[in-house]
Amino acid sequence: MPTLQQVTDEVLQLAAENFKVPREQLAPGDDFFKKxxxxxxxxxSLLTRIENHFRIELPDYELQGVTDFQTLAARxxxxx
Amino acid sequence: xxxxxxxTLSWIAKDNIIELExxxxxxxxxxxxxxxxxEKFAQAAEHAEKSLRAVIxxxxxxxxxxxxxxxxxxxxxxxxxxxxxxxxxxxDFLQRIHRVLNIIDAAPMTTIAAVHGVTFGGGLELALACDxxxxxxxxxxxxxxxxxxxxxxxxxxxxxxxxxxxxVIRDLLLTxxxxxxxxxxxxxxxxxxxxxxxxxxxxxxxxxQACKFDRETAIAAKRFIKPIPYDELRQExxxxxxxxSRPAVEEGLRKFVxxxxxxxxxx
Numbered sequence: 001m002p003t004l005q006q007v008t009d010e011v012l013q014l015a016a017e018n019f020k021v022p023r024e025q026l027a028p029g030d031d032f033f034k035k036x037x038x039x040x041x042x043x044x045s046l047l048t049r050i051e052n053h054f055r056i057e058l059p060d061y062e063l064q065g066v067t068d069f070q071t072l073a074a075r076x077x078x079x080x
Numbered sequence: 081x082x083x084x085x086x087x088t089l090s091w092i093a094k095d096n097i098i099e100l101e102x103x104x105x106x107x108x109x110x111x112x113x114x115x116x117x118x119e120k121f122a123q124a125a126e127h128a129e130k131s132l133r134a135v136i137x138x139x140x141x142x143x144x145x146x147x148x149x150x151x152x153x154x155x156x157x158x159x160x161x162x163x164x165x166x167x168x169x170x171x172d173f174l175q176r177i178h179r180v181l182n183i184i185d186a187a188p189m190t191t192i193a194a195v196h197g198v199t200f201g202g203g204l205e206l207a208l209a210c211d212x213x214x215x216x217x218x219x220x221x222x223x224x225x226x227x228x229x230x231x232x233x234x235x236x237x238x239x240x241x242x243x244x245x246x247x248v249i250r251d252l253l254l255t256x257x258x259x260x261x262x263x264x265x266x267x268x269x270x271x272x273x274x275x276x277x278x279x280x281x282x283x284x285x286x287x288x289q290a291c292k293f294d295r296e297t298a299i300a301a302k303r304f305i306k307p308i309p310y311d312e313l314r315q316e317x318x319x320x321x322x323x324x325s326r327p328a329v330e331e332g333l334r335k336f337v338x339x340x341x342x343x344x345x346x347x
Binding site: 044045059060 | 107143144197198217218219220255256257258259260262263
């Protein structure tokens, strides 16, 4: 099973690819809404990509209040 | 059947197949304008030539297939109409959309929803009226109505009950959560999943295949396997109206319309 650090790295990579942002500009503690400039629908798109990538099901209510990559990665890690 | 180009949707008939394209920004919210054009489509489809054998419903909008009912229009309606006229007006709207969806549901053609991205609430209910749902990997399905103090009102629960297990319906309905195309396929809501941007091509191939078989046999098979739950659909309209008359709904709609929440679509 991947470590939390590996999951965080993959999430950052996915976010960078999905929203066409240089990977090196993203850090685990970043607020992804602010950093990526995304709205709720785009956040759902990222969630879908995350679920497809990790082959998990991540109920969106578990993401309420989650705004940084690190916490998002922890939620994903808990579902692996 | 004559081609049509409207403000919220358009259709063309070509090679035995009708393609209905939704194109109302921001995400094909279904309000009065869409309903009126869907009614035109339903009327035209009812009188379509027998040579037209399949219908594909899809969206041109990048965000998705449809975000569902136009909640902003619904909220404005509440504000503008005296309290005693709200429910009759709402019931009329619901009965009209039910008539359209029942016609699509029972159409003597193979009906295919090719969906991507947001397929929520009334958008999902439109897809559920079709015989086959083909989703690309970006698709997300959700019934968020409970957080507004409502139930799905465009036939969602009865049609879901027809297609998938009750336990999944309760999860979807009672949590208001969304799920992706893989999950939707696993529970039997979606029959084909494609790569992103490929749902329409898969729907065209499926429609072309369906057109190969004898029309009357296809109609008989559809009637046998896909009964329309008319009684439950009527009950749903009444339950929706009953729920709608509570103050919690107006408050829920107001919160949604005025929300600056980062994720207003999420429960």
